[in-house]
Amino acid sequence: LVQLFRPLDMLGMVYRTIRQGLIDMAEMFRLLDTNVEVADKPGAPALVIRRPSVVFDNVMFGYEKDRTILHGLSFEVPAGRNYAVVGPSGAGKSTLARLLFRFYDPQDGRILIDGQDISEVTQSSLRAAIGIVPQDSVLFNDTIGYNIAYGREGATQEEVEAAARGAALMGLIDRLPQGFETEVGERGLKLSGGEKQRVAIARTLVKNPPILVLDEATSALDTRTEQDILATLHRVAEHRTSISIAHRLSTIADADRILVLHDGRLAESGSHAELLRRDGLYAEMWLRQAAEAEQLGEAAE
Ligand code: ATP
Numbered sequence: 001l002v003q004l005f006r007p008l009d010m011l012g013m014v015y016r017t018i019r020q021g022l023i024d025m026a027e028m029f030r031l032l033d034t035n036v037e038v039a040d041k042p043g044a045p046a047l048v049i050r051r052p053s054v055v056f057d058n059v060m061f062g063y064e065k066d067r068t069i070l071h072g073l074s075f076e077v078p079a080g081r082n083y084a085v086v087g088p089s090g091a092g093k094s095t096l097a098r099l100l101f102r103f104y105d106p107q108d109g110r111i112l113i114d115g116q117d118i119s120e121v122t123q124s125s126l127r128a129a130i131g132i133v134p135q136d137s138v139l140f141n142d143t144i145g146y147n148i149a150y151g152r153e154g155a156t157q158e159e160v161e162a163a164a165r166g167a168a169l170m171g172l173i174d175r176l177p178q179g180f181e182t183e184v185g186e187r188g189l190k191l192s193g194g195e196k197q198r199v200a201i202a203r204t205l206v207k208n209p210p211i212l213v214l215d216e217a218t219s220a221l222d223t224r225t226e227q228d229i230l231a232t233l234h235r236v237a238e239h240r241t242s243i244s245i246a247h248r249l250s251t252i253a254d255a256d257r258i259l260v261l262h263d264g265r266l267a268e269s270g271s272h273a274e275l276l277r278r279d280g281l282y283a284e285m286w287l288r289q290a291a292e293a294e295q296l297g298e299a300a301e
Pocket of ligand 1: 063064069087088089090091092093094095096247
């Protein structure tokens, strides 16, 4: 009987591996904008950006019919401001970013960029306007230079170098014997987490989008690297409209405004100081994280 089970076990493993592969592939197709649910309207114009504000106007959305995730969410990020979105796990933070990128359309309400409904403009123009720095960037098994230039078709070597400087990558590149021509390995494995993230930041700089979405950009890094990367990101976001999706509140305390999501609704919003004074959900999350950080500190001593 044991002998019979072993091949079955193996089969299970192979099945799980394939299934995981499919899930990854589905994710990849979504990223490569082949979502069949969303299509350009015939004759849709390109998004034209003068002042890149972002508005969620009563947005209602669920992935499945019977389960609403965002319940009529409304907020405005004025052009050039740096906003943060926080909230408990499952509150809908990543969903909000996916809707802004139009991986899905809301069931009700509208999302506007510079006054234009994003479902009325071409997806290519929409996606050209938004840069995403994800928590774990996908690098191609190619050179550092290629991975940076990928940000925008036709990017020149000068632009790639300027972006590498902006992302504080030149120190690393100067130390590498092959410089920009250094191969990063499969999925960028020959680079450290922080270096990979800088390549992703440089790629975004080459793209030069008026709107930035920073998705937990610093979650996988140690504190020293994190501080450096954060400083770089803040510089990059300075003259753009940005939305940072964060778990750790310490990284977004200086945002112009913090939107606190809870169960797909805007529970509170304000500056860090205002929200602490309010003594609501944000203050509670802040105190809990401070206590956790203190515990970690004690454990490390
Ligand atoms: P976290 O902080 O844990 O990343 P979040 O606030 O970003 O959470 P979302 O990822 O936006 O939360 O998810 C909101 C809800 O939507 C969750 O309950 C999640 O289970 C559900 N959800 C997310 N993606 C999908 C999907 N592709 N299909 C169905 N449900 C989904």
